[in-house]
Amino acid sequence: MSNEQPKFQSTSLSGAIFHDVNLRSSSFGDVALADAAFSNVSFKGAKFVNVDFSNVEISDANLAGMTINGILVTDLLYRQAP
Template sequence: MSDTPLAIEDRFLIGATFTRVSLKDARISDSHLMGAALDDVNAEGMTFENVNLSGARFHNVNLAGATIDHVNLTGLAIADGSMEGMTIDGIAVTDLLEKWHNG
């Protein structure tokens, strides 16, 4: 195994499969990942900047301690999620939901 960073530029890897691959500290930019799937992946500390995730699906994802800012949440749906400690603009979501349900 080499410690020399691999640079891949201007390549099409359509339909490629990567198994047991470490992309730790990798940088992916100006790239297309439409239809890509991440399954059984540790992405702790991953950063998304200027990323289009419209139509994306997150299932059984741990976002504990994550920060989301400057986002468009139009049409976003959250179902069957734990929201303890979650805030929107500093307001506890559980408090908002309780007030909504109790009128």
């Protein structure tokens, strides 16, 4: 396996299926991922900047330590719980 860091730039990966894929240290710049599916993929330590997460669905996910605009997601979910 290569030690190179995968880089995707100015491309469309719309509809792609990522399953059991190691994306560690990958770089995505100006990439379309509409309707892409990710399963059993780690985004640990990932940073998302200037992204469109509209209509994104997240389920069965470990959200420990995840922040949105500096606010812990687990705190947001706790506040919204009935």
